[in-house]
Amino acid sequence: RKEVEQDPGPFNVPEGATVAFNCTYSNSASQSFFWYRQDCRKEPKLLMSVYSSGNEDGRFTAQLNRASQYISLLIRDSKLSDSATYLCVVTTGGRSSASKIIFGSGTRLSIRP
Amino acid sequence: DAGVTQSPTHLIKTRGQQVTLRCSPKSGHDTVSWYQQALGQGPQFIFQYYEEEERQRGNFPDRFSGHQFPNYSSELNVNALLLGDSALYLCASSERGAFNQPQHFGDGTRLSIL
Numbered sequence: 695r696k697e698v699e700q701d702p703g704p705f706n707v708p709e710g711a712t713v714a715f716n717c718t719y720s721n722s723a724s725q726s727f728f729w730y731r732q733d734c735r736k737e738p739k740l741l742m743s744v745y746s747s748g749n750e751d752g753r754f755t756a757q758l759n760r761a762s763q764y765i766s767l768l769i770r771d772s773k774l775s776d777s778a779t780y781l782c783v784v785t786t787g788g789r790s791s792a793s794k795i796i797f798g799s800g801t802r803l804s805i806r807p
Numbered sequence: 808d809a810g811v812t813q814s815p816t817h818l819i820k821t822r823g824q825q826v827t828l829r830c831s832p833k834s835g836h837d838t839v840s841w842y843q844q845a846l847g848q849g850p851q852f853i854f855q856y857y858e859e860e861e862r863q864r865g866n867f868p869d870r871f872s873g874h875q876f877p878n879y880s881s882e883l884n885v886n887a888l889l890l891g892d893s894a895l896y897l898c899a900s901s902e903r904g905a906f907n908q909p910q911h912f913g914d915g916t917r918l919s920i921l
Contacts, residue, residue: 698849725907726906726907728909736914737897737912737913737914737915738850738897738910738912739912740909740910740911743909781849781850783910785906785907787906793863793905793906794852794863794865794906795840795852795906795910796852797842797849797850797851797852798849799847799848799849800848800849
């Protein structure tokens with residue numbers, strides 16, 4: 695089983711729709727969680743950090759469920775410009791020598807007019 | 808505010824050769840991490856440099872080595888190149904050697920092995 699798993703998609707939704715995807719992680723000791731966005735042939739860019747209490751940034755909402763070991767990303771009122779691959783990132787260990795950072799394989803999202 | 812810069816942008820090598828990739832971190836950052844991203848996959852962590860030392864290492868063979876300079880810039884060296892080393896190599900910078908902070912990525916070096 696992969697340490698971080700994402701549905702590869704593609705998710706193909708109309709403009710204005712709400713879309714959500716999850717990312718599951720296997721290590722219960724995982725500490726930090728992030729969503730990154732990667733456009734085709736570009737570098738990943740931080741979309742948002744994911745906090746235990748959940749957080750919202752405009753049309754984007756991220757949630758963490760430690761009990762079930764997954765994080766989620768909800769995009770409301772989707773725009774054409776939201777078309778991208780969304781990468782889930784999980785870290786463990788803080789600054790210790792055993793710390794790790796693991797990227798999921800990404801979920802492809804395509805918004806159609 | 809200078810972001811993360813990587814060079815070269817593209818590189819073509821043949822099997823068995825050696826390659827060196829370079830990275831300058833974002834202004835104010837002291838930690839550099841290197842990632843390999845194969846087509847259709849997420850970035851895979853290679854190693855991290857902080858205070859001129861390799862602090863963390865992912866599951867990559869010793870053919871992959873690196874260095875960090877006093878000005879925080881870094882190099883990734885890959886020896887005895889294999890066809891499977893063809894990928895996008897990403898450098899990311901952050902602060903204080905921690906993973907629990909956002910990584911700021913450069914544009915990457917696209918390496919092709921023939």
